[in-house]
Amino acid sequence: MQFSKFAKRYTEHSGIVQLMEDLGEAMSGSGNMLMLGGGNPAHIPVMEAFFQERMQRLVQDPAEFSHFIGNYDPPKGEPRFIEALAELFNREYGWGIGPENIVLTAGSQSAFFLLFNMLAGEFPDGSFKRILLPLAPEYIGYGDVGLKDGYFVANRPDIETLPDHTFKYHVDFGALEIDESIGALCVSDASLYWDRHIILCWSLSKLGLPAARTGIIIAKEAVGEAVAGMNGIFNLAMGSLGPTLALDLVRSGEVIRLSDTIIKPYYRRKAEFAIDCFRKQLDGVDYYIHKAEGAIFLWLWFPGLPISSEELYQRLKAKGVLVLSGHYFFPGIEGDWRHRDECIRVSYAMPDEVVSEGIRMIADEVKKAVSSK
Numbered sequence: 590m591q592f593s594k595f596a597k598r599y600t601e602h603s604g605i606v607q608l609m610e611d612l613g614e615a616m617s618g619s620g621n622m623l624m625l626g627g628g629n630p631a632h633i634p635v636m637e638a639f640f641q642e643r644m645q646r647l648v649q650d651p652a653e654f655s656h657f658i659g660n661y662d663p664p665k666g667e668p669r670f671i672e673a674l675a676e677l678f679n680r681e682y683g684w685g686i687g688p689e690n691i692v693l694t695a696g697s698q699s700a701f702f703l704l705f706n707m708l709a710g711e712f713p714d715g716s717f718k719r720i721l722l723p724l725a726p727e728y729i730g731y732g733d734v735g736l737k738d739g740y741f742v743a744n745r746p747d748i749e750t751l752p753d754h755t756f757k758y759h760v761d762f763g764a765l766e767i768d769e770s771i772g773a774l775c776v777s778d779a780s781l782y783w784d785r786h787i788i789l790c791w792s793l794s795k796l797g798l799p800a801a802r803t804g805i806i807i808a809k810e811a812v813g814e815a816v817a818g819m820n821g822i823f824n825l826a827m828g829s830l831g832p833t834l835a836l837d838l839v840r841s842g843e844v845i846r847l848s849d850t851i852i853k854p855y856y857r858r859k860a861e862f863a864i865d866c867f868r869k870q871l872d873g874v875d876y877y878i879h880k881a882e883g884a885i886f887l888w889l890w891f892p893g894l895p896i897s898s899e900e901l902y903q904r905l906k907a908k909g910v911l912v913l914s915g916h917y918f919f920p921g922i923e924g925d926w927r928h929r930d931e932c933i934r935v936s937y938a939m940p941d942e943v944v945s946e947g948i949r950m951i952a953d954e955v956k957k958a959v960s961s962k
Contacts, residue, residue, distance in 0.1 A: 666693025
């Protein structure tokens with residue numbers, strides 16, 4: 590049976606598909622895998638208790654339950670949730686946005702697919718535009734979303750080594766080239782800022798609702814209208830689960846307090862625990878851990894690693910530990926660059942005993958590879 594070029598492109602091997610397949614198998618309980626590779630957020634008891642209580646109230650309210658399971662939302666997303674988001678961002682950050690600046694998607698990956706193919710690729714005038722990643726490595730899910738090859742161009746970063754086996758990537762601004770062939774710049778930036786020339790992408794996943802698949806785009810009206818139109822074609826309507834469960838948190842502003850007092854401290858402690866484990870287990874090995882700045886992963890670099898990060902991934906998987914090979918995270922980088930094959934991404938969102946045992950096995954395999962060269 591033959592498929593179209595479109596199907597062929599999206600059924601071939603990709604990093605994000607491998608990630609989700611590994612994640613699904615590990616989380617289904619079908620084996621004894623130590624899941625340090627996927628992007629599943631931690632199960633934070635306080636957050637799960639809130640959403641459980643919210644679900645119980647939803648089920649017990651006949652009118653709200655009937656609306657929740659029986660009515661389509663508009664292609665733009667649940668109106669009450671969108672209005673609450675606009676009020677929250679204006680109250681907290683003074684952005685001056687309205688519901689017309691917000692559109693929901695079926696998760697952030699869906700948002701990236703729509704936005705990248707709106708802003709890059711073939712244009713009516715015959716030009717071809719690309720997305721510039723000023724700093725790579727970047728998110729693994731970007732690399733395969735373009736409808737054709739060549740959607741991304743990226744620059745190698747400046748690498749700063751720091752004390753205690755720590756390092757940090759910096760944008761090489763001198764190497765940035767922005768011309769008419771660049772449709773947009775895509776960055777993961779820790780500072781929160783919005784203007785009409787900026788598109789922000791959010792998600793409810795790290796709040797504790799990854800299965801609800803709710804992405805949030807904040808942009809000027811024309812972008813929101815275009816995404817809503819594509820939502821209507823591809824999905825008819827957006828799912829109601831995430832917006833319904835998170836509505837009270839957003840409307841009251843409680844989402845800010847819980848983020849600051851529960852979620853951030855929880856992940857900070859997890860990161861510190863994982864870093865301490867690596868430092869103990871990797872003693873005697875040449876390694877660096879990227880400065881932890883709020884993600885739910887650690888990025889490790891093993892300079893001079895005698896095997897590729899893909900081979901390290903395969904060896905660890907065979908022994909029951911899942912990580913992610915770093916080479917998937919550099920879309921748009923041209924030419925050979927050994928650094929890409931010396932890095933792995935490790936999640937620390939799982940229970941501490943899983944994280945510590947997985948780290949021990951990672952260190953053992955790295956030491957074995959180094960000693961055999």
